[in-house]
Each structure stands twice: as C-alpha cells, then as structure tokens.
Amino acid sequence: xxxxxxxxxxxxxxxxxxxxxxxxxxxxxxxxxxxxxxxxxxxxxxxxxxxxxxxxxxxxxxxxxxxxxxxxxxxxxxxxxxxxxxxxxxxxxxxxxxxxxxxxxxxxxxxxxxxxxxxxxxxxxxxxxxxxxxxxxxxxxxxxxxxxxxxxxxxxxxxxxxxxxxxxxxxxxxxxxxxxxxxxxxxxxxxxxxxxxxxxxxxxxxxxxxxxxxxxxxxxxxxxxxxxxxxxxxxxxxxxxxxxxxxxxxxxxxxxxxxxxxxxxxxxx
Numbered sequence: 214x215x216x217x218x219x220x221x222x223x224x225x226x227x228x229x230x231x232x233x234x235x236x237x238x239x240x241x242x243x244x245x246x247x248x249x250x251x252x253x254x255x256x257x258x259x260x261x262x263x264x265x266x267x268x269x270x271x272x273x274x275x276x277x278x279x280x281x282x283x284x285x286x287x288x289x290x291x292x293x294x295x296x297x298x299x300x301x302x303x304x305x306x307x308x309x310x311x312x313x314x315x316x317x318x319x320x321x322x323x324x325x326x327x328x329x330x331x332x333x334x335x336x337x338x339x340x341x342x343x344x345x346x347x348x349x350x351x352x353x354x355x356x357x358x359x360x361x362x363x364x365x366x367x368x369x370x371x372x373x374x375x376x377x378x379x380x381x382x383x384x385x386x387x388x389x390x391x392x393x394x395x396x397x398x399x400x401x402x403x404x405x406x407x408x409x410x411x412x413x414x415x416x417x418x419x420x421x422x423x424x425x426x427x428x429x430x431x432x433x434x435x436x437x438x439x440x441x442x443x444x445x446x447x448x449x450x451x452x453x454x455x456x457x458x459x460x461x462x463x464x465x466x467x468x469x470x471x472x473x474x475x476x477x478x479x480x481x482x
Contacts, residue, residue: 242274250291251318257297268305279316288317296325303333328365331379335367340376361399371395371409391431423455428464438462
C-alpha cells in the first residue's frame with residue numbers, strides 16, 4: 214500500500230466492514246461501515262465551534278466527503294444517519310437523502326436525541342431511533358431509575374419497514390401498518406389501527422400499556438411479555454388496551470379496563 218504523509222490514511226477495503234473508518238483531517242462529518250450498513254455520523258453541537266455550527270458548514274463537509282476519492286462503500290448501501298443532538302428539519306433531511314442518492318446510497322433510518330428531528334424523520338418515512346438527550350449520556354451513572362423522555366407525537370402512518378424507537382411514550386395519530394414497528398420505554402397509543410408490532414415498556418416496565426382504536430397487531434410486547442393477535446377476526450371494532458397480568462398480556466376493552474382501574478383505586482381508599 215502506497216503511503217503519502219500529505220494525504221489521510223485510507224483503511225484497506227479487505228478489512229471487516231465494522232473496522233472500516235475513514236476520517237479526513239479538519240472534517241467532523243464521518244462515515245463508518247458497520248454490519249453491512251453505512252453510518253453517516255454528524256458532529257454534536259457541543260463538538261463544534263460556534264462558527265462551525267451552521268447547516269451550510271456541515272453540508273459542505275458532507276458533500277466533500279461524498280465526492281472525495283477515499284470512498285470505501287459499495288453502491289446501494291443502506292445509510293443510517295447518526296444525527297446526535299443536531300436539529301434537522303424535513304428540508305435538510307431531504308437534502309441529505311438526495312445527496313446520498315447521487316452517489317448511489319440510500320438513507321433508511323435516523324438516530325437522534327432531538328424530538329423535532331425524530332418527528333421530521335418519521336414524517337418523511339424513515340425509521341427513527343430517538344436517544345436520550347446528549348447531556349444525560351454524559352452524566353454519571355446512578356442507581357435511580359431514569360425519567361422517561363417527553364412524549365413523542367407522530368401524525369403519520371407507520372408503514373412497513375419503518376421502525377420508531379423512543380425512550381418515552383409514543384402517540385401515533387394514524388395507523389401502524391403490518392411490517393411497521395414502534396418501540397417505546399413508556400406507553401404506546403395508536404389513534405388508529407394497530408396492525409404491526411408494538412413494544413411498550415422496552416426498558417423493563419411491565420406497568421406500561423398499549424392502546425389502539427383498532428387492535429389487530431402482528432405482535433405485542435410489554436417489557437418481557439409477548440403476545441400475538443388472535444386468529445379470529447372480530448365482528449365489532451372498539452378501542453382496546455393491552456396490559457400485563459399474571460397470565461401474560463391481556464387485551465381488554467378500554468371502557469372495561471378503565472372501570473377495573475377505578476375499582477382498584479376505590480379498594481385502596
């Protein structure tokens with residue numbers, strides 16, 4: 214391999230994919246190959262100087278990386294955008310996706326700690342993993358239970374192939390289609406038809422609930438409990454609540470569930 218001290222080192226392409234990492238000096242937008250997909254890693258706001266935090270600066274960095282001669286990825290590789298605490302709107306996400314398409318790369322998912330970015334990405338049809346705020350990631354670990362993130366409201370249809378992950382409660386004002394996935398550390402409320410996979414209490418809270426106007430899930434999970442939809446189709450449709458009992462996950466009419474909860478509170482008085 215020819216070396217040149219004036220040029221950045223390029224990792225040989227015959228290394229395992231998860232070891233491919235190319236970094237250009239003075240550029241803070243990076244690409245990393247991992248498990249068959251390409252990570253597009255944006256710098257956090259805390260990592261960049263005030264003069265470098267503008268969208269135009271970051272955009273120029275990304276375009277230079279995409280058009281540079283050090284590209285190690287293959288055409289049609291799936292890209293996962295690691296946005297960290299960067300605030301991106303739908304227009305900027307579309308610009309990134311278009312730039313990737315120009316070099317035969319496909320943006321599929323977005324990881325972010327900003328709720329606005331998560332909403333914009335989900336609305337655009339990308340899978341979303343919402344992370345806790347960056348400040349929480351850098352804080353000392355404690356034995357106390359971390360509070361849930363603010364509720365994520367999505368006015369979309371979660372289509373097949375789209376996955377939403379959020380460290381709090383998720384409210385979908387639309388349908389969750391077969392092949393779509395919603396994973397939440399808190400509750401999940403689908404103000405429509407739930408026909409995909411819903412996993413509430415993902416951090417282990419068995420008290421979490423899954424609610425839907427029409428419950429026809431491919432799979433329900435609450436903490437470590439798993440249930441599948443009954444094969445028999447119901448002749449009537451009504452709002453239902455999935456909750457964990459001693460016998461596993463049970464699906465109850467919302468009206469009956471509410472009455473049961475009220476009765477339990479009355480017995481404690």
